[in-house]
Amino acid sequence: MVKKILIMIHLVSSIYAENAFERNCVSCHQKLPASLQEMFKRYLLIYSSESNVKAGIKHYLKYPSKDISRMSDLFIETYGIKKKTSLSDDELDDIVDSYWDKYKVFGKLK
Amino acid sequence: MLASKNKATNSLLKSEKKSLFRFLALYVLMVIFIIAILASYYYQTQEKLMLSNQRATLFKYAYVHAKRLKVLHHFFDERRDYPRDPRFKSAIYDIDKKSIFSLLEEPRIHFDEEIYIIGNYIHFIKSLDDFYLGTKYIIIEVKDDGLWREAIWKNILAYGLLAFLFFSLFGYYLAKLFLKPMHDSIVLLDRFIKDTTHELNTPLSAILANIEMMDTDVMLEKNRTKLNRINIAAKTVSTLYKDLTYLTLEQEKENENEYIDVKELIEDRAEYFAILAQSKKLTYEFNLTEATIFMDRRKFTRVIDNLISNAIKYNKRKGVVGFTLVQGELIIWDTGIGIKENKIPFIFDRYIRFNHSEGGFGVGLSIVKNIIDEYHMDIKVISQIDKGTRIILKW
Numbered sequence: 001m002v003k004k005i006l007i008m009i010h011l012v013s014s015i016y017a018e019n020a021f022e023r024n025c026v027s028c029h030q031k032l033p034a035s036l037q038e039m040f041k042r043y044l045l046i047y048s049s050e051s052n053v054k055a056g057i058k059h060y061l062k063y064p065s066k067d068i069s070r071m072s073d074l075f076i077e078t079y080g081i082k083k084k085t086s087l088s089d090d091e092l093d094d095i096v097d098s099y100w101d102k103y104k105v106f107g108k109l110k
Numbered sequence: 111m112l113a114s115k116n117k118a119t120n121s122l123l124k125s126e127k128k129s130l131f132r133f134l135a136l137y138v139l140m141v142i143f144i145i146a147i148l149a150s151y152y153y154q155t156q157e158k159l160m161l162s163n164q165r166a167t168l169f170k171y172a173y174v175h176a177k178r179l180k181v182l183h184h185f186f187d188e189r190r191d192y193p194r195d196p197r198f199k200s201a202i203y204d205i206d207k208k209s210i211f212s213l214l215e216e217p218r219i220h221f222d223e224e225i226y227i228i229g230n231y232i233h234f235i236k237s238l239d240d241f242y243l244g245t246k247y248i249i250i251e252v253k254d255d256g257l258w259r260e261a262i263w264k265n266i267l268a269y270g271l272l273a274f275l276f277f278s279l280f281g282y283y284l285a286k287l288f289l290k291p292m293h294d295s296i297v298l299l300d301r302f303i304k305d306t307t308h309e310l311n312t313p314l315s316a317i318l319a320n321i322e323m324m325d326t327d328v329m330l331e332k333n334r335t336k337l338n339r340i341n342i343a344a345k346t347v348s349t350l351y352k353d354l355t356y357l358t359l360e361q362e363k364e365n366e367n368e369y370i371d372v373k374e375l376i377e378d379r380a381e382y383f384a385i386l387a388q389s390k391k392l393t394y395e396f397n398l399t400e401a402t403i404f405m406d407r408r409k410f411t412r413v414i415d416n417l418i419s420n421a422i423k424y425n426k427r428k429g430v431v432g433f434t435l436v437q438g439e440l441i442i443w444d445t446g447i448g449i450k451e452n453k454i455p456f457i458f459d460r461y462i463r464f465n466h467s468e469g470g471f472g473v474g475l476s477i478v479k480n481i482i483d484e485y486h487m488d489i490k491v492i493s494q495i496d497k498g499t500r501i502i503l504k505w
């Protein structure tokens with residue numbers, strides 16, 4: 001019984017995180033010319049591993065700046081820098097985890 | 111004479127052989143150790159040389175692979191086919207050394223080395239500055255054909271063996287050089303004994319003959335005791351003389367083998383030494399059965415004389431000298447001072463004497479050993495300090 005409850009809680013939290021990612025990220029980024037996939041690859045090119053990529057994205061979301069942005073100057077000049085996130089650390093972690101799981105390279109190459 | 115000298119001096123003594131063997135064993139071990147170190151150094155150098163030759167090729171493969179990863183990175187995730195090359199196998203790892211994708215046959219990777227051999231494979235690791243697909247490390251793997259290793263082993267074996275032979279011969283020469291002073295002193299002593307032996311014969315024969323001729327019945331008791339003492343001394347010298355002449359002259363003579371009545375000979379020789387035994391108040395204990403042996407009488411007499419003489423010389427006052435004889439086995443035992451267990455292996459060496467309170471040159475048992483070796487007989491010494499010694503002769 002306890003096991004079933006735990007599975008349910010996990011499923012619900014995953015769906016919530018997925019929704020949070022869709023709600024908080026995809027809704028704005030889909031209007032931009034650079035896809036989330038492209039941005040993910042830019043982070044990968046600099047940070048390499050899962051822990052580094054996640055830490056890098058989280059840092060940028062909390063403290064967005066032109067200096068540490070992975071995007072080109074032209075892109076920033078055109079679309080500007082995003083606003084500082086209002087999400088909590090836990091919410092950010094969930095969202096970044098969803099982002100990593102969606103675009104990671106692990107298990108996709110053949 | 112010359113032949114006898116050569117035989118006595120050219121052969122190495124047991125103690126000399128032991129020293130030579132110990133030195134050579136130590137020397138050979140040292141040589142093997144040095145050769146092993148040099149071989150190991152040579153092996154490592156050759157391995158490094160081979161790897162540095164391979165490095166250029168593998169670096170080129172890694173460069174090509176990085177270019178392909180760059181392309182894949184840009185087209186990911188429309189394209190997901192990992193780049194493959196028939197010349198090598200590869201793998202990509204992220205900065206945390208986590209495998210992103212791998213085609214390697216040998217999964218053990220040493221990230222702290224640039225190029226290395228593992229199992230039957232050579233790995234080359236290239237670190238990237240731009241992490242395409244998250245790749246920090248590209249690992250290139252090629253099969254190691256092992257031909258270089260065969261060539262190295264052949265060289266090590268051939269040159270190692272040559273060096274070993276050379277150093278062994280050199281060591282043998284060195285050991286002989288070190289032992290030469292000891293050998294020379296033995297030769298000198300040997301020559302001295304040979305020269306002096308001749309001069310002993312005439313006066314000794316005269317003394318013994320005159321003692322035999324004396325009429326002891328008409329003598330005063332006091333004089334008879336004195337004559338007995340002279341007789342004992344003369345017989346001791348005579349035994350020594352016979353040993354020395356045997357060593358210097360007679361051992362080269364042709365053997366005149368015959369069937370000897372051992373019981374009779376023992377009784378005869380015991381009687382000969384009786385006066386010596388009486389002087390120490392020793393008693394004889396005989397347990398003799400009929401036995402024969404086929405050998406040279408002079409030589410067998412030398413064996414018996416030396417064993418009886420030792421049993422008397424190294425006995426305690428009022429002790430016992432025993433004889434037990436059955437066909438094929440003679441035991442001569444005493445109740446004397448005994449021999450230390452660690453000295454027993456050396457008692458047959460020439461000039462070895464463990465007790466200097468008694469006279470002699472230390473040649474008696476060496477003669478005994480020579481003779482029993484010549485006749486393929488067996489001698490065993492069982493001794494206990496302060497209890498006595500038991501010499502067992504088997505034929």
